[in-house]
Amino acid sequence: MALEIWNRRYTGSKYKLAGWIDELIETHCEGSSFCDIFAGTGVVAATELKRFDRVVLNDFLYSNHVIYKAFFQEGAYDPERLEARMEQWLQTPEDEMPSTFVYEQYGGRYFSARDAKIIGYLREKIEESRPELTEKEYCMLLAGLLYSADKAANTVGHYDAYIKGKPIRDTFHFEQIHPFDTSGKTIEICREDANQLARRLRCDVVYIDPPYNSRQYSRFYHVLETLTKGGTPQLFGEALKPEPENMSEYCRNAAAGAFRDLIAHLDCRYLVVSYNNTYHSKSSSSRNKIELEDIVKALESRGEVEIHAKEHPYFNAGKTEFSDHKEYIFIARVTTPAERENAGGME
Numbered sequence: 001m002a003l004e005i006w007n008r009r010y011t012g013s014k015y016k017l018a019g020w021i022d023e024l025i026e027t028h029c030e031g032s033s034f035c036d037i038f039a040g041t042g043v044v045a046a047t048e049l050k051r052f053d054r055v056v057l058n059d060f061l062y063s064n065h066v067i068y069k070a071f072f073q074e075g076a077y078d079p080e081r082l083e084a085r086m087e088q089w090l091q092t093p094e095d096e097m098p099s100t101f102v103y104e105q106y107g108g109r110y111f112s113a114r115d116a117k118i119i120g121y122l123r124e125k126i127e128e129s130r131p132e133l134t135e136k137e138y139c140m141l142l143a144g145l146l147y148s149a150d151k152a153a154n155t156v157g158h159y160d161a162y163i164k165g166k167p168i169r170d171t172f173h174f175e176q177i178h179p180f181d182t183s184g185k186t187i188e189i190c191r192e193d194a195n196q197l198a199r200r201l202r203c204d205v206v207y208i209d210p211p212y213n214s215r216q217y218s219r220f221y222h223v224l225e226t227l228t229k230g231g232t233p234q235l236f237g238e239a240l241k242p243e244p245e246n247m248s249e250y251c252r253n254a255a256a257g258a259f260r261d262l263i264a265h266l267d268c269r270y271l272v273v274s275y276n277n278t279y280h281s282k283s284s285s286s287r288n289k290i291e292l293e294d295i296v297k298a299l300e301s302r303g304e305v306e307i308h309a310k311e312h313p314y315f316n317a318g319k320t321e322f323s324d325h326k327e328y329i330f331i332a333r334v335t336t337p338a339e340r341e342n343a344g345g346m347e
């Protein structure tokens with residue numbers, strides 16, 4: 001069974017809310033182009049493929065970029081050829097697989113020693129065979145490795161730490177991914193700071209789901225980032241993190257300013273924003289950096305705003321308790337300054 005795009009653990013994934021978001025977009029927005037500007041897993045863009053002719057995906061993580069290319073980008077690929085290659089590589093007995101960076105750094109920590117040996121070996125084989133693969137095939141193998149490795153990881157779902165004090169089971173098993181049929185669609189895949197992309201993007205509907213608390217995605221998913229980039233970076237501390245990269249302004253105190261800047265620069269007809277009410281969370285790392293009022297104010301500077309809310313069960317490690325956890329979608333229909341002035345004058 002091939003892996004689907006949503007077969008992944010990812011903090012803040014909107015997989016369970018994608019149907020609701022889709023209904024709201026269908027009812028309240030119009031147009032032929034859609035951008036998921038903080039795409040994360042890409043599940044919202046995947047849901048909107050059916051509705052829009054042009055779909056833009058953006059996220060500044062390297063691993064997400066490869067995953068989008070694997071699932072969405074047009075390009076030739078032959079799953080049987082990929083399967084045959086993988087089978088051939090996996091015929092090498094583990095004790096004959098050479099030692100790799102992945103094995104030396106992550107073996108017995110983020111993965112069992114056996115799993116790290118295989119993951120490191122496959123990562124190197126994928127790179128070696130890159131000249132014989134199409135770009136789509138290269139990304140498909142790499143995305144398959146990222147998803148399969150993530151499933152075998154000795155973590156609670158992200159890489160802030162690995163689980164200690166228990167034997168790590170050997171569970172790694174390579175699975176291929178199942179790409180979308182995007183023929184007839186225009187797909188654009190970017191790996192940029194969202195605020196920079198906002199300055200050159202032109203799209204009918206822009207979906208905005210930034211991080212809202214201090215947890216940096218590039219730190220949470222550093223093992224997937226390092227696996228994607230390859231090489232032998234220096235790693236630091238108990239959690240084996242590399243030098244910081246792609247640190248988001250949305251996770252800092254400047255978040256509300258970054259959000260206002262983003263909203264001010266987007267050239268679009270509809271702004272669709274996801275938000276949840278974790279602002280008053282007891283745990284400081286999950287407390288929101290942007291308040292609901294900041295969102296409304298920024299959006300009102302561009303047009304008419306509607307707010308939609310939904311109760312959403314919230315699961316976490318126990319520190320944060322929300323009896324009234326709500327998910328919000330704000331939709332702003334963008335108007336011109338003249339339209340806004342006229343609307344204001346009629347009140």
Ligand SMILES: C[S@@+](CC[C@H](N)C(=O)[O-])C[C@H]1O[C@@H](n2cnc3c(N)ncnc32)[C@H](O)[C@@H]1O
Pocket residue numbers: 010011012013014015037038039040041042043044058059060061064192193194195209210211212217218248249250
């Ligand atoms: C809340 S998650 C998005 C989840 C996504 N809607 C989903 O359903 O999987 C926010 C994403 O924004 C990305 N990100 C954070 N700051 C960014 C920035 N300044 N530019 C581009 N991407 C950014 C993170 O890497 C993360 O994947």
